[in-house]
Amino acid sequence: MSEKDHNVSRRQFLTYTLTGVGGFMAAGVVLPMARFAIDPVLQTTGEGDMHAVTEVSELTDEPQRFDFSYEQEDAWYTSETTNSAWIYLDGDDIVALSPVCTHLGCTVNWNSNENHPNEFFCPCHGGRFEKDGTNVAGTPPTEPLHRYKVEVRDGTVYLGKAEPQI
Numbered sequence: 753m754s755e756k757d758h759n760v761s762r763r764q765f766l767t768y769t770l771t772g773v774g775g776f777m778a779a780g781v782v783l784p785m786a787r788f789a790i791d792p793v794l795q796t797t798g799e800g801d802m803h804a805v806t807e808v809s810e811l812t813d814e815p816q817r818f819d820f821s822y823e824q825e826d827a828w829y830t831s832e833t834t835n836s837a838w839i840y841l842d843g844d845d846i847v848a849l850s851p852v853c854t855h856l857g858c859t860v861n862w863n864s865n866e867n868h869p870n871e872f873f874c875p876c877h878g879g880r881f882e883k884d885g886t887n888v889a890g891t892p893p894t895e896p897l898h899r900y901k902v903e904v905r906d907g908t909v910y911l912g913k914a915e916p917q918i
């Protein structure tokens with residue numbers, strides 16, 4: 753290679769310099785805007801949040817339905833969400849089950865069908881669940897009711913996300 757090949761012309765120097773400076777300035781403008789635009793998506797969804805539902809003193813060994821509301825942030829949108837849980841005492845344990853049938857999502861009720869006492873019953877297709885949420889064989893649901901994560905703080909029962917039991 754000759755020495756001439758290594759020389760950079762004034763035009764090339766200006767082109768490289770202006771391209772570099774222009775790119776740097778553009779990045780300084782575009783990157784903060786992009787970050788601002790996608791920031792809500794990068795935030796945690798709040799799924800790990802715990803919500804106060806009732807007092808431990810309200811619970812018995814019979815499942816009772818409790819409704820609870822909280823604000824849910826979903827990217828740019830905040831909405832009031834209402835959930836329900838069937839909660840009962842199992843010795844020292846607190847069991848909180850989702851009322852959503854694991855067949856097709858109807859709402860189950862406790863002890864509501866006289867032919868199947870002391871079970872959760874789904875009126876849509878006759879799905880049945882035992883007290884601990886286990887699905888009764890031979891009925892449409894193929895998995896147990898989902899179970900909420902439970903915490904007790906100062907006598908108040910907090911529920912987290914309902915998760916599959918299997």
Ligand code: FES
Binds near residue numbers: 854857877879
């Ligand atoms: S939705 Fe509950 S049995 Fe079908």
